[in-house]
Amino acid sequence: xxxxxxxxxxxxxxxxxxxxxxxxxxxxxxxxxxxxxxxxxxxxxxxxxxxxxxxxxxxxxxxxxxxxxxxxxxxxxxxxxxxxxxxxxxxxxxxxxxxxxxxxxxxxxxxxxxxxxxxxxxxxxxxxxxxxxxxxxxxxxxxxxxxxxxxxxxxxxxxxxxxxxxxxxxxxxxxxxxxxxxxxxxxxxxxxxxxxxxxxxxxxxxxxxxxxxxxxxxxxxxxxxxxxxxxxxxxxxxxxxxxxxxxxxxxxxxxx
Numbered sequence: 184x185x186x187x188x189x190x191x192x193x194x195x196x197x198x199x200x201x202x203x204x205x206x207x208x209x210x211x212x213x214x215x216x217x218x219x220x221x222x223x224x225x226x227x228x229x230x231x232x233x234x235x236x237x238x239x240x241x242x243x244x245x246x247x248x249x250x251x252x253x254x255x256x257x258x259x260x261x262x263x264x265x266x267x268x269x270x271x272x273x274x275x276x277x278x279x280x281x282x283x284x285x286x287x288x289x290x291x292x293x294x295x296x297x298x299x300x301x302x303x304x305x306x307x308x309x310x311x312x313x314x315x316x317x318x319x320x321x322x323x324x325x326x327x328x329x330x331x332x333x334x335x336x337x338x339x340x341x342x343x344x345x346x347x348x349x350x351x352x353x354x355x356x357x358x359x360x361x362x363x364x365x366x367x368x369x370x371x372x373x374x375x376x377x378x379x380x381x382x383x384x385x386x387x388x389x390x391x392x393x394x395x396x397x398x399x400x401x402x403x404x405x406x407x408x409x410x411x412x413x414x415x416x417x418x419x420x421x422x423x424x425x426x427x428x429x430x431x432x433x434x435x436x437x438x439x
Contacts, residue, residue, distance in 0.1 A: 192356070192357070193313075193357060196356055196357045197269050197270045197357070198270070198271065198272070222251055223251065223254070223255055223258075224387050224389040224393070225384075225387050226251055226252055226255040227255050227258070227259070228387045229252075229255075229337075229429065230252075230255050230256055230259050230261075231259070233335075233337050233429070233431055234256065234259070234261065234304065234337075235303050235304050235335065237303070238259075238260045238261050238262070239262075239263060240261065240263065240303035240304055241263045241301060241302050241303050241304070241331075242256060242261060242263060242264045242265070242302070242303065242304045242305075242306065243265050243267070243293075243297065243302045243304070243305050243306070243329070244256075244264065244265065244266040244267070244305075244306040244308070245267055245290040245293065245294070245305065245306065245307050245310060246267070246268055246269070246290055246307055246308070246309070246310035246313075247266030247267060247268050247273075247277070247285055247306075247308075248268055248270075248273045248276075248277075248308075248309075249268075249273050249274075249276035249277045249280060249282070249285075250266050250276075250277035250280065250282030250284075250285040251282075252266075252306060252308055253265075253266040253277075253282055253283075253284055253285055254280070254282045257282075257283070257284075264284055265284050265286075266282070266284055266285040266286070267285075267286055267287075267288045267290055267293045268285065268287060268288075268290075269287065269288065269289055269290065270287075271287055274286065274287040290310070290322075291318075291321070291322065291325065294322070294325040294326065294328075294329060295325065297329040298329070299328050299329060300328075300329070300330065300331045300332065300334075301329060301331065302329045302330055302331065302334060303330075303331050303334050303335075304330075304334060304335050304336070304337065305326050305329065305330060305334070305335075305336045305337070306336075306337045307326075307336070307337070307338050307339070308337070308338075308339040309339055309340070309427075310339075311338065311340060311360070312340050312341050312352075312358050312359060312360045312361065312362070313355075313357050313358060313359060314359060314360065315359050315360075316360070319360070319370070320374075323370065323371065323374045324374060327374060327375050327376065327434060330434045331434070332434060332435060332436050332437045333433060333434060333435070333436035333437070334433065334434050335431055335432065335433045335434075336371075336376070336431070336432045336433075337429070337430075337431055338367070338429065338430040338431070338432065339384075339427055339428075339429050339430075340360075340361075340362045340367065340427065340428060340430070341358070341360075341361045341362065341426065341427055342361070342362065342363065342364075342384075342423055342424075342425060342426060342427055342428040343361040343362060343363045343366070344363045344364065344422065344423050344424065344428075345423070345424050345425060345426045345427075346407065346424065347426055348361060348426060350426055351426045351427060362428070363423075363428075364381035364421070364423055364428060364430070367379065367381065367428075367430055368381065368430075371430075371432045375434070376432040376433065376434060377433055377434060377435045378432065378433045379430060379431070379432045380430065380431050381423060381428055381429070381430045382423070382428065382429045382430070382431075383404075383423045383424065383425045383428065383429075384425035384426070384427045384428065384429060385397065385400055385425065386400050403424075404424055407422070407424050408420070408422060
């Protein structure tokens with residue numbers, strides 16, 4: 184990304200990205216107790232709901248970390264998946280976990296080297312919040328360029344509409360931006376994307392505890408909706424209160 188001296192902090196942070204925090208970002212193995220498998224419940228739900236229906240789709244996961252999404256996609260039958268991450272620690276973690284198709288590299292350089300219209304799906308999971316506004320404009324244009332007609336961009340970002348958005352926004356020293364469904368839609372539609380759909384990161388029920396969390400989340404959400412309705416006089420059913428949000432942006436198809 185940027186080579187400006189202002190952003191030299193990135194090299195320091197990303198070179199130690201896995202182990203410099205309170206807890207390591209990557210597990211040491213695929214043991215369920217280490218958290219990898221637990222996270223897969225959420226990622227598998229995302230793949231089922233948002234990934235292209237054609238299992239032969241070409242998918243590019245930018246800022247893939249230790250390859251959890253690449254792993255979930257390959258488990259679901261997608262074989263044409265590439266993952267790229269700038270952090271040597273993350274790429275080494277992916278190698279240690281046995282996740283194929285993950286390489287080290289700069290995501291902007293990877294996009295620049297990708298042919299126009301050659302990707303059916305681009306994924307940026309916890310990535311674009313690390314860019315400045317100027318960098319993001321160039322990045323959005325490049326993603327739009329490499330996507331095929333009717334292609335989709337799956338995005339996961341901190342949600343500024345959440346009552347607790349600061350826990351995510353300020354959890355990482357390298358975060359530059361926070362988004363809402365409004366600002367993200369504004370950016371993507373102004374950049375040529377045809378549609379933008381935004382979703383909450385609700386708990387995914389896969390057992391008793393997670394099912395209870397899902398039910399309690401519904402009650403909390405209703406309370407926050409009532410708060411907004413009292414303040415603004417509008418019951419905004421589309422409000423997104425989770426600390427992160429997921430969005431899917433699509434390009435125009437050939438016949439549009």
